[in-house]
Amino acid sequence: MSNSTENTRDERPLILLTGATGYVGGRLLQNLERGGQRLRCLARNPATLSSKAAADTEVVAGDVLDSASLSVALRGVHTAYYLVHSMGSVGDFEIEDRQAAQNFANAARAAGVQKIIYLGGLGESEDELSAHLRSRHEVGRILRESRVPVIEFRASIVIGSGSLSFEMIRALVERLPIMIAPRWVATPAQPIAIEDLLAYLAEALELPAGLTQTFEIGGAEQASYGEIMQEYAQQRGLRRFIIPVPVLTPRLSSLWLGFVTPLYARVGQKLIESLRHPTVLKDQSALHFFKVRPRGFREAIARATLNEDKELVQTRWSDALSSAGRQRGWGGVRFGARIIDSRITCVKCPPAEAFAPVRRIGGKTGWYYGDWLWQLRGWLDLLVGGVGMRRGRSDPESPKVGSALDFWRVEAFEPERRLRLSAEMKVPGRAWLEFEVQGDKEASFIRQTAFFDPVGLPGLLYWYALYPLHQFIFAGMLRGIAAAAMRDGKVS
Numbered sequence: 001m002s003n004s005t006e007n008t009r010d011e012r013p014l015i016l017l018t019g020a021t022g023y024v025g026g027r028l029l030q031n032l033e034r035g036g037q038r039l040r041c042l043a044r045n046p047a048t049l050s051s052k053a054a055a056d057t058e059v060v061a062g063d064v065l066d067s068a069s070l071s072v073a074l075r076g077v078h079t080a081y082y083l084v085h086s087m088g089s090v091g092d093f094e095i096e097d098r099q100a101a102q103n104f105a106n107a108a109r110a111a112g113v114q115k116i117i118y119l120g121g122l123g124e125s126e127d128e129l130s131a132h133l134r135s136r137h138e139v140g141r142i143l144r145e146s147r148v149p150v151i152e153f154r155a156s157i158v159i160g161s162g163s164l165s166f167e168m169i170r171a172l173v174e175r176l177p178i179m180i181a182p183r184w185v186a187t188p189a190q191p192i193a194i195e196d197l198l199a200y201l202a203e204a205l206e207l208p209a210g211l212t213q214t215f216e217i218g219g220a221e222q223a224s225y226g227e228i229m230q231e232y233a234q235q236r237g238l239r240r241f242i243i244p245v246p247v248l249t250p251r252l253s254s255l256w257l258g259f260v261t262p263l264y265a266r267v268g269q270k271l272i273e274s275l276r277h278p279t280v281l282k283d284q285s286a287l288h289f290f291k292v293r294p295r296g297f298r299e300a301i302a303r304a305t306l307n308e309d310k311e312l313v314q315t316r317w318s319d320a321l322s323s324a325g326r327q328r329g330w331g332g333v334r335f336g337a338r339i340i341d342s343r344i345t346c347v348k349c350p351p352a353e354a355f356a357p358v359r360r361i362g363g364k365t366g367w368y369y370g371d372w373l374w375q376l377r378g379w380l381d382l383l384v385g386g387v388g389m390r391r392g393r394s395d396p397e398s399p400k401v402g403s404a405l406d407f408w409r410v411e412a413f414e415p416e417r418r419l420r421l422s423a424e425m426k427v428p429g430r431a432w433l434e435f436e437v438q439g440d441k442e443a444s445f446i447r448q449t450a451f452f453d454p455v456g457l458p459g460l461l462y463w464y465a466l467y468p469l470h471q472f473i474f475a476g477m478l479r480g481i482a483a484a485a486m487r488d489g490k491v492s
Contacts, residue, residue: 012038013114014076015205018064018104019083021048023162024119024197028081031198033057037205042073064100070107079115079205080108082143085136094135101139105146115149117204119197122154122190122216122279133277144212151204152214153197156279157228159219159300160194161307169225173233177457178241185226185244190218190280193300199292207289215286221296222280232301238456339463341470342449345478347485354444355416355437357484362405363393368480370473374406377425381407386426408433427452429459435481446485448478 015032019025020041032039033054040058043049049059062069064084074080082104085097108116120136140152157165172179179185200217223231226242233240286292295303347354361367367374378389391404399410399419408421416437423431432451437444450470454460 013078014038014040016040016042016074016077016080016113017083018042018081020053022083023160023164024158024194024201025081025083026052027160027194028083028198028201029053029057031202035202040073040077042070064104065096067103067107070103071110074107074111074113077108077111077113079117080104080113081201082116082118082139085139094131094138097135097139098142101142105143105148108143108148109146113148114209115151115207116143116146117201118143118150118152119201120152120154122156122218122281123277124282130277140214149210149212151207151211153200153204154214154216155192155197156189156218156281157191157225158194158197159191159228159297159304161304163194165191166304169229169232173229173236173238173240174454174456175460177239178243179229181226181242181244183244185229185242186224188222188224188278188280189228190222191228191297191300192217192219193295193297193303195303196292196294196300200286200290203290203292213285213289215289216281216283217286217292217294218279218281219294219297219300221298223297228297228301231298235298235301235305236455338451338453340449340451341474342447343475343478344445344447345482346443346445347482348443349485350441351437351439351444352416353488354439354446354482354485355435356488357481358419358435358437358446359398359413359415360396361419361435361481362408363396365396367477368484369476373469373473378407381425384426387424427459428456428462429454444485446478446481448474448481450474 015037017025017029017032017039018041020029021043029039029041029052039053039056040060041049041053042062042064043059044061044063046059046061053059060073062073064070082101084100085093104116118140120140121133123130123133123137136154140150140154143152144150159166196219197217200215226244229242230240357365357368375389382388382390387404387407389406391406393399393405394403398415399405399413401410401413403410404424405421407423407425409424410419411422411432412418412420412434418434418436420432420434423433425431430453434449434451436447436449438447439445452459452463454463
């Protein structure tokens with residue numbers, strides 16, 4: 001039976017996915033795998049993708065700037081997704097985009113590929129487009145000139161937890177009560193939810209063979225960046241004021257964004273140059289060819305924040321290799337609205353022994369370091385109407401999901417592996433503390449991660465003001481847990 005199933009699967013059309021380490025590509029990878037597609041992924045460094053892909057998804061080494069590697073990757077491929085760009089490149093990204101598209105087009109034609117699905121950007125061709133949008137359109141033209149049938153999607157702002165545009169909006173709103181904003185905040189757009197974009201990309205596999213067409217896709221409503229900012233602020237319970245000014249050039253705007261948002265200055269400048277162009281739908285033909293019925297931007301924002309509550313994020317724009325990698329700065333790493341501080345240590349004992357101090361944490365056991373500081377924090381919490389540290393814990397050996405633990409509450413517990421606590425002390429935002437243990441009978445790794453979701457400027461000031469103290473306490477706590485694990489291991 002298993003051999004028959006495998007043979008049937010092998011006969012299904014082979015799909016090549018490029019850009020699977022990026023934001024859209026990474027999420028599309030998961031969707032296609034859930035749909036049972038036969039997949040091959042192209043990655044410059046396969047090791048960065050192998051752990052994220054399913055066991056039956058093939059990952060091959062290759063680079064769109066290396067034509068020789070493409071001929072191998074495209075061998076036997078029926079449909080290829082082209083989801084790469086060079087916007088984060090330190091060189092001339094237009095030249096790199098042009099060369100990459102030409103290499104891919106030539107290799108796809110030589111390999112007998114039946115369809116290319118490409119994601120570009122909205123913007124009317126007759127306008128004097130920015131370099132970024134001009135390059136996106138040029139890539140589509142080069143792919144079509146290969147004479148391989150091409151389905152090109154042109155999308156506006158993508159709203160989803162982790163997307164480049166949404167992270168920029170989120171950071172601006174969270175950090176600035178009053179925004180002195182460039183004129184581009186009033187430029188009309190037609191934002192699309194990441195779920196709807198992925199649905200279009202997946203459904204394109206079902207379009208008739210031989211069809212070459214460009215589809216403009218967007219959400220159900222038009223909105224400017226300013227309107228999206230105000231909607232996000234409203235859903236987060238924040239009051240924000242936007243004051244447009246005409247004097248900020250794209251260069252100055254990008255430097256401003258680099259200072260107050262997670263964007264890299266060079267990526268920000270290329271993005272901002274595109275924001276002055278309206279990105280609204282002129283052609284509604286996608287609604288006739290596809291079953292997708294896009295949602296509005298308000299629902300897209302609500303879903304983005306809800307999804308981040310369920311899971312930090314599936315993929316992020318900064319995960320893409322072309323974005324120059326994730327940078328860690330003072331104060332922790334930004335993940336969407338959250339700030340994350342994580343550290344890890346190794347202990348010479350199996351996971352059960354390494355996790356034992358974690359499951360006993362709090363209550364009479366204490367916090368393994370600076371207990372007087374934890375008690376002081378509890379008293380301060382009581383003074384402002386919080387729960388303080390007086391609740392302790394009901395079971396000294398095994399925490400139960402939903403039970404109180406000092407001024408935390410147990411949100412998740414997996415024996416010998418994971419404990420996640422949600423803070424119930426008074427803070428300008430939401431906070432979590434998580435411990436994870438992995439290893440074998442010889443050694444284990446204990447990872448300790450603090451998450452903070454600040455609300456507005458007070459939340460950010462709170463985090464950065466206490467950051468040096470947090471470093472002191474959290475580092476000492478992890479050392480104390482490791483020492484307790486080793487001590488308990490020797491006793492047993």
